[in-house]
Amino acid sequence: MAGNEIIKVDRLTARIDNQLILSDVSFHASAGDVTVILGSSGSGKTTLLKHLLGLYPSDKNAISVLGKNPWHLPQNEEKAFYSRLGVLYQNGALLNSLTVGENLALPLQQHTDIKGGLIEKAVRLKLQMVNMQEAYNKYPSQLSGGMLKRAALARAIIMDPQVLFCDEPGAGLDPVSLSALDELILHLQKLLGMTVVMVTHEVPSIMRTADKIVFLRNGKLTFEGTVREGIESGNTYVREFFDRAKGN
Amino acid sequence: MKSSEEIKFEAKLDAGVLELKGRLTVREISAALELIGKKLAGYKDKSINIDLDGLDYIDSTAVVALRDLEDKYRDVTPVVRIVASDEKIRKQFEVFGPELDKPPAADIEKTSFFERLGASVFDLFNEHIAGYLQLAADITYWSFTDTFRQGNRRKGEYVNQAVLIGVNAVLIVGAMSFIIGLVLALQSAAQLRSFGANIYIVDLTVIAMMSEMGPLITAIMVAGRSGSSIAAEIATMKVTSETDALRTMGLNPVRFVIVPKMHAALTTLPFLTIIADIMGIAGGMIIGATALGISPQVFIHRMEEAVVMKDIVFGIIKSLVFAYIIVTTGSYFGFRVQRGAEGVGKVTTMAVVVAISLVIVADSVMGLIFYN
Ligand SMILES: Nc1ncnc2c1ncn2[C@@H]1O[C@H](COP(=O)(O)OP(=O)(O)O)[C@@H](O)[C@H]1O
Ligand SMILES: [Mg+2]
Numbered sequence: 001m002a003g004n005e006i007i008k009v010d011r012l013t014a015r016i017d018n019q020l021i022l023s024d025v026s027f028h029a030s031a032g033d034v035t036v037i038l039g040s041s042g043s044g045k046t047t048l049l050k051h052l053l054g055l056y057p058s059d060k061n062a063i064s065v066l067g068k069n070p071w072h073l074p075q076n077e078e079k080a081f082y083s084r085l086g087v088l089y090q091n092g093a094l095l096n097s098l099t100v101g102e103n104l105a106l107p108l109q110q111h112t113d114i115k116g117g118l119i120e121k122a123v124r125l126k127l128q129m130v131n132m133q134e135a136y137n138k139y140p141s142q143l144s145g146g147m148l149k150r151a152a153l154a155r156a157i158i159m160d161p162q163v164l165f166c167d168e169p170g171a172g173l174d175p176v177s178l179s180a181l182d183e184l185i186l187h188l189q190k191l192l193g194m195t196v197v198m199v200t201h202e203v204p205s206i207m208r209t210a211d212k213i214v215f216l217r218n219g220k221l222t223f224e225g226t227v228r229e230g231i232e233s234g235n236t237y238v239r240e241f242f243d244r245a246k247g248n
Numbered sequence: 249m250k251s252s253e254e255i256k257f258e259a260k261l262d263a264g265v266l267e268l269k270g271r272l273t274v275r276e277i278s279a280a281l282e283l284i285g286k287k288l289a290g291y292k293d294k295s296i297n298i299d300l301d302g303l304d305y306i307d308s309t310a311v312v313a314l315r316d317l318e319d320k321y322r323d324v325t326p327v328v329r330i331v332a333s334d335e336k337i338r339k340q341f342e343v344f345g346p347e348l349d350k351p352p353a354a355d356i357e358k359t360s361f362f363e364r365l366g367a368s369v370f371d372l373f374n375e376h377i378a379g380y381l382q383l384a385a386d387i388t389y390w391s392f393t394d395t396f397r398q399g400n401r402r403k404g405e406y407v408n409q410a411v412l413i414g415v416n417a418v419l420i421v422g423a424m425s426f427i428i429g430l431v432l433a434l435q436s437a438a439q440l441r442s443f444g445a446n447i448y449i450v451d452l453t454v455i456a457m458m459s460e461m462g463p464l465i466t467a468i469m470v471a472g473r474s475g476s477s478i479a480a481e482i483a484t485m486k487v488t489s490e491t492d493a494l495r496t497m498g499l500n501p502v503r504f505v506i507v508p509k510m511h512a513a514l515t516t517l518p519f520l521t522i523i524a525d526i527m528g529i530a531g532g533m534i535i536g537a538t539a540l541g542i543s544p545q546v547f548i549h550r551m552e553e554a555v556v557m558k559d560i561v562f563g564i565i566k567s568l569v570f571a572y573i574i575v576t577t578g579s580y581f582g583f584r585v586q587r588g589a590e591g592v593g594k595v596t597t598m599a600v601v602v603a604i605s606l607v608i609v610a611d612s613v614m615g616l617i618f619y620n
Contacts, residue, residue: 019335053496082498093489107497 004031006163006195007052008064014044014051014219021047022219034189034196034209038241039216045199046090048216049167052197053087066162083111086156086194088166092148094140100127100151101136107158126154129191130184146177150184157188163195164188170202182208203242215241261287264295269302274309281313291326300332306340315341383502383583384576390503391510405508413474413509414516418523421469425524428461429453429531437539446540450550453532459559462525464611466517467570471603475578478509479599482582483592491583506579513571521567562618569614570607577603 007029014022022044029035037045050056051063054070063069066084073081094103104123108114114122127133130150140148149169156164166185170178182205189196200206206213206227213230215223215238223230223238230238257276258269266287272280288296298314300306314330321328332338433453440446482505485491491501529551536542542550581599585591 050492053492055492055495079498082496085496087493087496089489089493091488093493095490095493096484096488106499110497110499 005029005064006031006066007035007197009048009052010062010064012048012051012058012062014047014056014058016047016056020219022051025216025219025221027214027221027224029195029197029212029214031195032193033211034186034198035212035214036206036210037197037199037214037216038201038206040201040241043216044219045216046167047219049165049197049199053085053165079111083107083159084162086159086161086164088149088153088156088164088169090167090171092140092152094148094152094155096140098139099136100132100138100140100143100154103140103151104155104158107155111159123158126158127151129157129188130154145172146174146181149173149177149181153181153184153188157192157194160192161194163197166196166198166200168199168201170200170205175204178202178205179208185209201241213238257283259283259287261291264293264297266296266298267302268298268300271305272303272310273305273307277310277313280310281317284317288321288326288328293326295325295327295329298328298330300330300337301334303334303337306337308340311341379584380576380580383580386502387506387510387576387579390500390507391514394503394507395511402504402508406511409508409512410516412477413470413512414520417466417470417473417516417520420473421466421520421524422527424469425457425462425465425527426531428465429457429528430535431531432456432461432528433532433535434539437535441540446536446542447546447550449532449536449540449542450547451554453529453536454551454554455559457525457528457532458555458563460611460615461528463521463563463566463570464607465528466520466524466567467574467607467611468604470513470517470520470571471574471577471607472600474509474513475574475603476596476600478506478575478578479582480592480596481505482579483585483595486583486585487587487592502579506575509579510572510575513575514568517567517571518564521563525563558618562614566611566614569610573606573610574603577606 005028009028010026012022012025013020025044025048037048039045047056051058052065052070054065054073057071058069060069060072063071066081068077068081070081094100095106098106101120101123104126105119108119108122124133124136127136130153132147132150132154135143135147135151140151143151153166153169156166164185169181169185173181185196185198186209188194196209198205198209210227212225213223213227214221215230215235217237223233223235225233227242231242233239257272257280259280260267260269266284268280268284270276284298298317300314318328318330330341332341433449436449436452440449440452482491482501485494485501485505491505494501494504533544533547536547537544578599581595581602585595
């Protein structure tokens with residue numbers, strides 16, 4: 001899939017409070033693929049994701065998402081750019097002051113000029129896609145962990161984004177809910193033709209979904225390739241990661 | 249058998265600190281220990297810090313050796329402490345035992361009081377004032393812009409916030425002002441009576457409430473109620489990534505969350521202040537009638553003479569400035585939240601303390617400006 005590099009990271013180095021968090025990270029993600037960023041906790045996965053989303057500053061040439069570095073976007077391009085991305089945050093990050101329905105409606109109200117009745121239909125359709133119709137009038141605090149993730153996923157895909165970012169969608173879920181969520185993400189990916197960038201360290205999840213893995217260790221990239229290549233490679237960290245999971 | 253050119257290691261003794269420089273690995277360690285031993289033997293003070301920050305590299309054997317050295321010198325003179333602030337070196341040490349001490353912060357004898365004062369003012373500026381001004385400018389810009397741009401508003405949020413910040417504060421602001429008016433008049437009553445100047449209770453209460461106490465009481469109550477809740481709301485949103493989510497939906501958290509609050513505070517605080525004025529004056533009126541024999545009719549008649557437009561306008565201007573301070577301070581501390589459970593509570597407290605302090609400072613500054 002060369003040439004379809006929807007995301008390119010080129011020698012990204014990042015510091016927070018003068019502490020080196022990411023060091024010289026380079027990789028790319030191809031259109032239509034599920035690219036999994038993995039590594040143990042604290043290895044910098046979330047920080048990397050936030051850089052891809054333009055939430056942290058980066059050098060202009062270090063990051064390209066859909067051809068742009070989101071940190072350096074002119075203000076009048078922000079809306080158009082972000083409407084092409086969907087993000088599923090680690091804890092959902094639905095706005096607590098709004099109902100699920102209002103949460104999903106928000107991007108539609110902000111990015112489009114479609115009106116009330118149609119907005120509600122679009123929102124209900126997305127809730128139906130994640131099997132959460134009944135949550136329309138509920139507040140996020142009234143949902144369980146798995147429901148929250150699905151509602152947040154519905155919000156992430158509300159604009160039919162080109163790229164879906166997920167930060168540890170499995171965190172806090174039981175294995176059954178997790179595999180259901182994976183299925184859902186894959187299903188939606190096919191349905192909407194999305195490119196997916198997913199942070200996770202759930203091995204079953206990786207096995208199920210990944211077209212490509214990007215392995216971080218202490219803020220450095222140690223491996224980039226398919227799961228099979230990873231397991232067969234001489235990279236001890238990657239091998240150890242999968243072996244240990246098998247042992248459990 | 250050591251030859252000195254092989255040793256890429258140095259030890260320099262200076263003011264109670266033995267600084268190690270260069271590489272310290274299994275190859276250098278025995279020569280290094282010998283050198284350190286010599287330096288320590290000639291040392292007279294009770295304790296000495298061995299500072300590792302100058303090291304380029306340290307390996308596991310050297311770590312073990314230095315730990316061992318520290319142990320040996322634990323109960324003899326000089327007592328040896330090994331310190332490092334360099335993150336890489338600290339990490340190395342933690343693998344093989346407890347965490348290292350950090351070297352003592354700035355050397356107190358070496359810097360003068362004024363140097364330190366200067367440095368801390370500089371830090372304060374770096375840490376807070378620059379960030380605050382930046383955010384305040386952002387909030388000001390968007391508050392202006394969104395006043396005139398209908399389309400980008402968050403429906404119903406202004407009314408929502410006006411109720412939270414303004415309407416819900418009416419009772420407490422009114423009650424407090426009434427009590428203050430009452431007490432203020434009561435305290436003055438005895439003095440005024442002894443001069444036979446009873447009627448001046450009117451001037452005193454009216455001027456004090458309108459130009460000073462009304463705006464101040466209102467601002468302090470609102471800072472306590474809404475300054476804290478603004479900080480808590482934003483901090484919580486930040487901790488739960490809601491602000492990130494807003495950004496990646498192409499929404500500006502300042503416009504989405506703070507601007508409606510700013511609009512609400514700017515429009516409701518003047519009214520709250522007027523309510524405070526009225527309630528405080530009512531308190532004065534009651535004392536006038538009961539303790540000084542000034543009937544409400546006389547009080548009101550005198551009030552018409554005592555009230556100057558300038559005082560009223562001044563009070564309103566103050567309340568606008570206070571509203572601005574409360575919202576920007578609450579927002580600033582909200583955004584400064586650190587990760588972790590205690591973060592939200594901490595910034596909330598800070599927001600209230602700083603907002604009230606700034607309100608009082610601004611009050612006196614404006615007092616100086618207006619009445620000069
Ligand atoms: N806002 C922050 N302030 C300070 N340190 C941070 C911050 N965010 C992340 N870090 C540090 O960066 C490292 C990587 O964090 P993160 O990207 O969250 O890891 P992961 O998602 O892989 O678990 C950790 O050591 C973490 O402590
Ligand atoms: Mg993470």
